[in-house]
Amino acid sequence: MIAAAGMSFLGLVPLRARGETGIATARPQPRVAVLARWIAETIVAMGIPPAAVPELTTSDSIWQDMPLLEHTVDLGLTGEPNLELLDQLRLDYIFIEGRFQSARWEPLFRQIAPVIVSSIYTAERKPLQTAHSETLRFGELLSSPEEAQKLIGATDAILDEHDKRFSSAKSPVFVVRILDDRNVMLYCAGSLFDAVLAKFGLRNACRVASDWGFLTIGIDSLASEPDAWIIHFEPPTEGPLAANPLWLHLPAVKAGRLTSIPELYSWGGLPTARRFAELLLERLPDGLTG
Missing domain, CATH: 3.40.50.1980 (Nitrogenase molybdenum iron protein domain)
Known part of the structure; x- marks a missing residue:
């Protein structure tokens, strides 16, 4: 079985x-x-x-x-x-x-x-x-x-579902993993998640690249793209976010342009790419309009 x-x-x-x-x-x-x-x-x-x-x-x-x-x-x-x-x-x-x-x-x-x-x-x-x-x-x-x-x-x-859902999207997208109350792992060019965003026609708000596909940055850096959506992997608890002024004052958070998704392995293969794509289709609004 x-x-x-x-x-x-x-x-x-x-x-x-x-x-x-x-x-x-x-x-x-x-x-x-x-x-x-x-x-x-x-x-x-x-x-x-x-x-x-x-x-x-x-x-x-x-x-x-x-x-x-x-x-x-x-x-x-x-x-x-x-x-x-x-x-x-x-x-x-x-x-x-x-x-x-x-x-x-x-x-x-x-x-x-x-x-x-x-x-x-x-x-x-x-x-x-x-x-x-x-x-x-x-x-x-x-x-x-x-x-x-x-x-x-x-x-x-x-x-290949991108034409149906995100063809009119204008907002860039951050994909992050919450590390603590001040820092996030930001997925950039070179990551599997960035590649899926590109297939969907979504622009990664992270403008740099890395061989391993991620950077560690301060939460406040996510304010660099005021119109961005933030997709974050669900932390074990809401502690790092619920009362965090750095997080709560981000333009995306204040505007409700925020989507959480279940944990995925950062350096996966095609099964991870497929699951990430399914989660985007399931949890992001059409055209990224809130």
């Missing part, structure tokens, strides 16, 4: 292979370990839950909202994965993030299983476009090209 839940993550179904009798049979799934969240959510959406991930049971685990297998193995810390345990799992592949995991771990991991190095957050700052091509690559590697195409098609179908 848990495996089926993973397959339904984006409404996809597992690919079937036909044996000599012509009867459809389930293809054995590749056994993979994944050390990056965006890669894991991509292959889960293709119906291939990873056999192992790091930091599965920590209190602030990034995997809590992902439908993994009941017997998915916890590899320990991301920075110090259990190599002996990896070796015991008889893996087909180990997937790692290219920008901060490959230099140290790739040589060691290659002694255990073939290593797939991938990154969509690069100096080119095209995470959505790169996520498309990497999803196709994963589909070929994991013998699931149809699932990869379905994931891309399902994501593109949502992203």
Whole structure:
């Protein structure tokens, strides 16, 4: 049942292979370990839950909202994965993030299983476009090209809704995560969220760029665009905002040009892009008119 839940993550179904009798049979799934969240959510959406991930049971685990297998193995810390345990799992592949995991771990991991190095957050700052091509690559590697195409098609179908909803929007948009009573994480060019805004024809009010797609700035900096809307991820509590004069005096907050959305992982892949797009369509008014 848990495996089926993973397959339904984006409404996809597992690919079937036909044996000599012509009867459809389930293809054995590749056994993979994944050390990056965006890669894991991509292959889960293709119906291939990873056999192992790091930091599965920590209190602030990034995997809590992902439908993994009941017997998915916890590899320990991301920075110090259990190599002996990896070796015991008889893996087909180990997937790692290219920008901060490959230099140290790739040589060691290659002694255990073939290593797939991938990154969509690069100096080119095209995470959505790169996520498309990497999803196709994963589909070929994991013998699931149809699932990869379905994931891309399902994501593109949502992203193509912009003509119906936001074609008349004039206001720019800030996308932020509240850090404390004075600072926010501001998503800029290079982020997946910026790429979705661009697909919807919405202008990011942040005018700078970053390879990782975010900046940490003071809350008062959000007053730099008086006509902007603010989209913010819901904080654990309303404490940082409810009685915060810096926040309450922002033009967008005073004018009611404010939308909160549920928590999303900052550096996700196509499933995160799709969910963010769905939330914008669900919670932003047509044309950003309040």
